[in-house]
Amino acid sequence: MDLALTAEQEAMRRTVRDFARDVIAPRARETDERDEFPRDVIRRMGDLGILGLPVPEEWGGVGADYLSYILAIEEVSYQSAAIGVILAVHTGVATLPIVMFGTDDQKRRYVERLATGEWIGAFALTEPDAGSDARAIRTRAVRDGDGYVLNGSKAFITNGGVADVYTVFAVTHPERGAHGVTAFLVEQGTPGFAVGRREEKMGLHGSPTAALEFADVRLAPAQRLGAEGEGFKIAMSQLDGGRIGIAAQALGIARAAFDAAVAYTKTRRQFGRAIADFQATRLTLAQMATDIEAAQLLTYRAAGMRSRGQPCTAEASMAKLFASDTAMRVTTDAVQLFGGYGYTREYPVERLMRDAKVTQIYEGTNQIQRIVIAKSLERGGLP
Amino acid sequence: MDFSLTDAQRALQQDLRAFAAREVAPTAAARDEDERFDPTIFRAIGAAGFAGLPFPGQYGGAGGDAVSSALATEELSRVCAATGIMLSTHVSLVAWPVFRFGTDEQKRAFLAPLASGEKLGAYGLSEPDSGGDDAGIQTTAVRRGDDYLLQGAKVFSINGGEADIYVVYAATDPTQRSRGMTAFILEKGMPGLRFGKTERKMGVRSAVAAELVFEDCVVPAANRLGAEGEGLKIALAALDGGRTGIAALAVGIAQGALEEALAHARGRTHFNRPLLDFQTTQFKLADMQTEIEAARLLTRRAAWLEARAAPYTRASAMAKVMASDVAMRVTTEAVQILGGYGYMRDRPVERMMRDAKITQIYGGTNEVQRMVIARHVLAE
Numbered sequence: 001m002d003l004a005l006t007a008e009q010e011a012m013r014r015t016v017r018d019f020a021r022d023v024i025a026p027r028a029r030e031t032d033e034r035d036e037f038p039r040d041v042i043r044r045m046g047d048l049g050i051l052g053l054p055v056p057e058e059w060g061g062v063g064a065d066y067l068s069y070i071l072a073i074e075e076v077s078y079q080s081a082a083i084g085v086i087l088a089v090h091t092g093v094a095t096l097p098i099v100m101f102g103t104d105d106q107k108r109r110y111v112e113r114l115a116t117g118e119w120i121g122a123f124a125l126t127e128p129d130a131g132s133d134a135r136a137i138r139t140r141a142v143r144d145g146d147g148y149v150l151n152g153s154k155a156f157i158t159n160g161g162v163a164d165v166y167t168v169f170a171v172t173h174p175e176r177g178a179h180g181v182t183a184f185l186v187e188q189g190t191p192g193f194a195v196g197r198r199e200e201k202m203g204l205h206g207s208p209t210a211a212l213e214f215a216d217v218r219l220a221p222a223q224r225l226g227a228e229g230e231g232f233k234i235a236m237s238q239l240d241g242g243r244i245g246i247a248a249q250a251l252g253i254a255r256a257a258f259d260a261a262v263a264y265t266k267t268r269r270q271f272g273r274a275i276a277d278f279q280a281t282r283l284t285l286a287q288m289a290t291d292i293e294a295a296q297l298l299t300y301r302a303a304g305m306r307s308r309g310q311p312c313t314a315e316a317s318m319a320k321l322f323a324s325d326t327a328m329r330v331t332t333d334a335v336q337l338f339g340g341y342g343y344t345r346e347y348p349v350e351r352l353m354r355d356a357k358v359t360q361i362y363e364g365t366n367q368i369q370r371i372v373i374a375k376s377l378e379r380g381g382l383p
Numbered sequence: 384m385d386f387s388l389t390d391a392q393r394a395l396q397q398d399l400r401a402f403a404a405r406e407v408a409p410t411a412a413a414r415d416e417d418e419r420f421d422p423t424i425f426r427a428i429g430a431a432g433f434a435g436l437p438f439p440g441q442y443g444g445a446g447g448d449a450v451s452s453a454l455a456t457e458e459l460s461r462v463c464a465a466t467g468i469m470l471s472t473h474v475s476l477v478a479w480p481v482f483r484f485g486t487d488e489q490k491r492a493f494l495a496p497l498a499s500g501e502k503l504g505a506y507g508l509s510e511p512d513s514g515g516d517d518a519g520i521q522t523t524a525v526r527r528g529d530d531y532l533l534q535g536a537k538v539f540s541i542n543g544g545e546a547d548i549y550v551v552y553a554a555t556d557p558t559q560r561s562r563g564m565t566a567f568i569l570e571k572g573m574p575g576l577r578f579g580k581t582e583r584k585m586g587v588r589s590a591v592a593a594e595l596v597f598e599d600c601v602v603p604a605a606n607r608l609g610a611e612g613e614g615l616k617i618a619l620a621a622l623d624g625g626r627t628g629i630a631a632l633a634v635g636i637a638q639g640a641l642e643e644a645l646a647h648a649r650g651r652t653h654f655n656r657p658l659l660d661f662q663t664t665q666f667k668l669a670d671m672q673t674e675i676e677a678a679r680l681l682t683r684r685a686a687w688l689e690a691r692a693a694p695y696t697r698a699s700a701m702a703k704v705m706a707s708d709v710a711m712r713v714t715t716e717a718v719q720i721l722g723g724y725g726y727m728r729d730r731p732v733e734r735m736m737r738d739a740k741i742t743q744i745y746g747g748t749n750e751v752q753r754m755v756i757a758r759h760v761l762a763e
Contacts, residue, residue, distance in 0.1 A: 001392065004384070262761060282753065282754055285760055286753035297680035297684060301680060308385075369669070371669070
């Protein structure tokens with residue numbers, strides 16, 4: 001039992017926190033208002049190594065542990081949840097599977113570029129009719145000589161349209177069910193691959209979400225990631241980590257709303273006193289702080305377990321569920337504490353509330369997380 | 384960042400779980416029903432070496448720390464919250480202040496028998512007109528030669544009347560309000576110490592909460608704990624640790640209720656399917672489990688900070704608020720999952736729901752805790 005961060009983790013967190021304050025914070029509002037991908041900020045994150053934290057040094061990364069990477073998502077999301085998810089998707093679900101399952105050639109071509117931010121990565125599993133039920137995907141890859149021909153479409157792809165390489169999941173053997181899915185690395189500009197409609201979202205403006213279309217896209221054998229039929233194994237390998245990443249994003253959002261609420265209630269005066277002096281305000285602030293700390297402990301516990309290579313499926317789901325529900329409550333309460341001002345775009349809390357909502361939905365809806373947790377209880381996974 | 388228990392802590396947890404199943408669980412329902420405090424349970428706790436877990440061996444303790452203490456309270460409360468509250472009061476609010484603030488002589492005389500389980504402890508702070516507001520204290524202690532004369536009364540003293548040793552707070556300088564408060568160690572049988580009404584409670588019925596009455600109660604000056612005027616400091620320090628204990632108690636109650644609900648959901652069939660097959664049930668159980676884990680991590684963190692002698696007032700207040708609210712929600716849901724059976728006294732969940740309520744109230748109400756937390760976060 002050791003609940004302290006290591007000196008390296010502390011130092012890394014400080015570096016990212018300072019960077020986020022100096023570089024991301026001044027751009028957060030504009031990124032939200034214009035809904036533009038902040039490419040220059042992302043490039044600077046790459047220069048600093050933030051995009052390759054958990055990637056081994058031999059492949060261009062920093063070689064930090066998983067918890068350090070999770071702390072980075074939290075700190076980045078504290079200033080901009082949109083940039084937080086760009087990081088989580090790029091590094092967590094796009095880059096790490098290539099580190100784990102890629103050939104040396106693929107690591108040289110992709111990981112080295114992704115880890116430094118020279119290229120942006122994306123992860124394409126979801127389809128219009130296959131969200132939580134990923135087994136229902138219909139995108140097909142058919143053998144053609146040595147290579148494959150890819151047809152189908154993907155939906156809600158984060159970094160869609162700005163990414164240079166996409167990890168795309170397609171059915172190669174329909175008769176094999178979950179074992180008939182294969183992963184491919186599809187580069188932007190490949191003939192037949194087009195980015196479709198870009199979604200207009202409630203929040204996370206600046207993080208592009210787009211549909212992808214594949215029409216007779218020819219892929220060389222070297223574009224296949226892992227073996228045929230290993231697609232789900234590859235997708236599942238990042239499931240727990242992805243959920244911890246979203247828990248960290250939610251935590252960053254919640255902390256930002258809380259700090260804004262504390263600062264505001266100390267200065268806002270009504271009936272001759274700061275509203276922070278009213279018990280009603282204090283009750284709300286205390287509940288926010290308590291929920292945030294609990295969410296933080298759940299998130300760090302899961303990340304620590306993953307850093308040590310321990311199974312953490314239920315722990316990751318609990319962190320994601322609790323942290324995202326906390327982010328939603330805390331941001332909603334923050335808007336309430338700000339009153340009418342909270343509803344205006346002058347203050348950041350309305351953006352934070354919009355950004356919080358998606359953390360209850362993506363990387364497995366919270367309903368899916370509850371099913372995962374219930375299953376672990378059913379199997380006797382009690383402490 | 385590693386929340387996993389050490390091998391020694393895990394072994395202790397297993398021992399406690401086995402002890403609770405063997406010595407505490409079988410009589411929990413009957414003791415509750417009869418509102419009967421059973422001194423043999425405390426004796427068994429002492430014999431097993433659990434009465435002084437966080438204290439050094441030289442004083443009869445087990446040489447553990449606040450984490451060991453939290454594990455003990457959680458495991459006992461999982462089957463019987465009344466036993467958890469009895470032990471947690473004994474350790475955190477009686478033995479601990481003697482350990483922390485007592486003289487060597489006092490530690491030998493009082494801590495050693497408390498830690499070994501030879502004697503049971505109780506404490507007296509709350510008064511009819513002074514609960515969360517310690518400044519309203521009316522009990523007085525007037526110096527007379529080598530003694531103090533205590534006058535007044537305390538209410539809701541857990542273990543009161545059953546205990547041998549009492550840590551009691553009284554005003555030595557009433558003009559100073561809370562700054563004039565002093566702590567004393569009393570023993571059962573001292574002239575002028577009398578036990579008044581024993582409360583009839585909603586829950587934790589096999590633990591006693593009694594009135595302590597001091598009528599010209601003669602307490603030797605050697606029994607003063609700390610200096611005159613240090614009472615508030617001692618009480619606040621003890622209550623910080625006590626809150627971690629209440630949090631552990633609440634986590635234990637909630638864990639016990641979750642296990643009952645899960646077992647019922649597995650076995651009970653509705654519409655030809657086990658209750659557990661319905662998503663409604665699964666979602667309730669998942670939320671219960673998640674909230675319990677959140678509360679448990681906050682509790683372990685507060686205990687861990689205390690064990691490292693780091694500040695933990697804010698952490699223990701957060702743990703107490705979260706865990707007690709979780710215990711209330713989880714036990715209420717457990718009763719709901721058991722349906723009609725849950726409401727009946729031959730199943731333990733109705734007792735757990737009654738027991739959970741006190742954790743939101745005592746050791747400083749959750750409202751007071753939130754004020755403490757707010758003061759900390761607004762000062763940061």
